[in-house]
Amino acid sequence: MLLYKDRKYKQSVLFTFLKAGLERGEAVIYIAGRESPQKLKKAMKDFGLDVEKYTRTNALNIVDYRNWYIIDGEFDTERTMALWMNSSNAAIAKGFKGLRAVGEMACFLKHEMIEELIEYEKSSHNFPENPFTAICVYHANIIDKAVEEESYYNLYFDLIESHNKILIASSEKKDIWVKSLGLKSV
Secondary structure (H helix, E strand, O other): OOHHHHHHHHHHHHHHHHHHHOOOOOOHHHHHHHHOOHHHHHHHHHHOHHHHHHHHOOOOOEHHHHHHOEEOOEOOOHHHHHHHHHHHHHHHHOOOEEEEEEEEOOHHHHHHOOHHHHHHHHHHHOOOOEEEEEEEEHHHHHHHHHOOOOHHHHHHHHHHHHHHHHHHEEEEEEEEEEEEEEOOOO
């Protein structure tokens, strides 16, 4: 789970994560939410990723959340898990060493699907045998605005409980710092 407030720092953390996977021979899927796939491709190019090459070789796929998470206005955990499973299996079948993924989760809050989000997060971390590494991405301000005060902490606790690591992307003297907390369910 990545928690961020500034897009620049989010992109730096995520693009570094994706670049490492691509360089290791993994396939990459980025589920776009707040930015369009076109804007993400441009940002990735500006970061130094060879987007054309990786797209041409099917190593990099950027997908709009409406084609992955919330299709025709509805979310289905089983359908989404099948998409991940099929993508992971396809990556291995194509000769990639695994699948690396980024999923922007603001769409659930935008569509007021908080219960569905929690259900998905709790089920999505029991994943395939294939090598699969993913980061779920949350904008702190969107969480703050999306939930009522009495639900605010419950949502954060549910998200923390659903993930075994939390990354926080922020600025400190214009540098990125990322903190990983090995939190376990109690």
